[in-house]
Amino acid sequence: MRPNIKERLAVQVNKLLLIMLIIICLPMIGFAQAPPEFSDPQQEVRYWQLLTELRCLVCQNQTLADSGADLAGDLRQETLRLVREGATDEQIIDYMTARYGDFILYSPPFKAKTLLLWLGPLLGLFVVATFIVLKNRRRFLANEQIEPLTKYERNLLDKHLLTD
């Protein structure tokens, strides 16, 4: 059956809205930035790798590779400059941590300070497992004799099973 006027109108309105949405989003193309050019492919690899290791301090659960924040752009530029100037990964990390502290490293470093952070869950698991084992050691070790059912219990069981 041919769809009625209301439905045909709705389809056209939806098409129009979709086109409008696309048009409104077009200016965002202007924000897209071309990735930086590298003459040395190894530098390029290192650059992108470093961006995944550094945190964006504005959007703090994103890396510099992901974040669209202004500061992230500045820090990406700095990283690019340092890579091009020949700084080693360690030097670049030191540069960033000297200014922003350890928090700029996306994965917390494995230091004395962060030992509890890294080992905490493992430790917690160990404590709980120990607790469970100790509490139940009697049951694990003992050879419990399962006594057979008495006649009375057998009859009771049969009665309930059969009359379900």
Next chain:
Amino acid sequence: MKASAARFILPLALFGSFIGLLAIGLKLDPSKVTSPLIESTIPQFSLPVLSDPQRHVTPQDLKGKVWLLNVWASWCASCRAEHANLIVLKKEGNQIVGLNYKDKDVAAKAWLKKWGDPYLMSIVDANGLVGVDFGVYGIPETFVIDANGIIRDKFIGAIISLADMKRIRASIYAAEHQREVGSASK
């Protein structure tokens, strides 16, 4: 009975300490990144003055008295929020140097003209690179620097509440009365 009481005490104690840890955690704010620059020499810079771009200022020009470096911009709403407190601090006799961060001179001057100028002077960091040297990530930020050019404290966020003002004043006092880094008196 005694045995059953003990069964309840242990989980309760564990739960209680867990809640205690969470309560402490609520008070901490990990988004406020502690600065590694505290107790170290102020980063070197040479920046133009907002009102006189031909003139450049370095940290050496500001030695001899405790001063505050307040990172601000005309586009920053929180900077507007703390502005009144900066005026108060200025009136109390503190030297505040503004670091105009990633801003346009015209907009910055207009902002100061409109709301008032709490600064001894404003220096312009147009591309934000000096800000990176200072570990700036979310303005407004305020640094307390002592007479020898050592950064004593960093205040992240707008100075709005009474507690904020208390803290800044305490930092300034400490910077004024502690002559050497690591001196015993506190």
